[in-house]
Amino acid sequence: MSKNLCQSNSVLFENYTTHLEKTYNFPPLASKIQAYMVLYSNNEGFTFEDFLEIFKVSKSSLSTSINWLLSLNQIEYYHKIDSRKRYFRLNLNYLPDKLEFLHDIVTRDLSFTKRISDYKLKNQLVNLLKDEGILDVYTEYLENSEKLLKETIIKIKSIQLENK
Structure with a gap:
């Protein structure tokens, strides 16, 4: 996991990840992504590359988990005018x-x-x-x-x- 996770919040992050897995049957990586976004999200969102750096997983695993969260409408993405990258953020709903x-x-x-x-x-x-x-x-x-x-x-x- 990235150094971005504050030590004081690591227990909260881990517990919330486990909660998502058990309660909503989220796969482990999707749970981590969702928990990370809930704890650390902002209006700008995160790029695919941000998540690769944060979670240190394969592109395939990350892509699968992001697509799964997108299919459940848990997250959404948008494009900035000056960028081809997709920025992922929590769905307001x-x-x-x-x-x-x-x-x-x-x-x-x-x-x-x-x-x-x-x-x-x-x-x-x-x-x-x-x-x-x-x-x-x-x-x-x-x-x-x-x-x-x-x-x-x-x-x-x-x-x-x-x-x-």
Whole structure:
């Protein structure tokens, strides 16, 4: 890794990289690129050559990871008028996209939880979680999370529209 990574931030960088790998199933190099961009990004962005120097990986591996992040709309690129190089930066929608991903997970979990509970009630199957009230608490949590995620997505998108 490059000397650009400050020692004090190396633990944060490593932990965030691991979080991206585990939570969002990002490949290791794509996780590093995303984490680096979140921690050290600026409006100008980074060139392919910058990333080669920072991560010390092959051009092929780097290209694959960048293209993967581009395909997920996590990052974007632009060209400067006086340069043929592509400059990569975070996509401004990466946070709302993450929230929509989480919203989708919560919504599906809520749907299945309700459907399974209804099925068990209809077929008179024993449901200890329901009898103890745990399922009600969990369902309430999912409903509140779904609502809060949706409200947060709307707020962020509203701010983004105001700032355009």
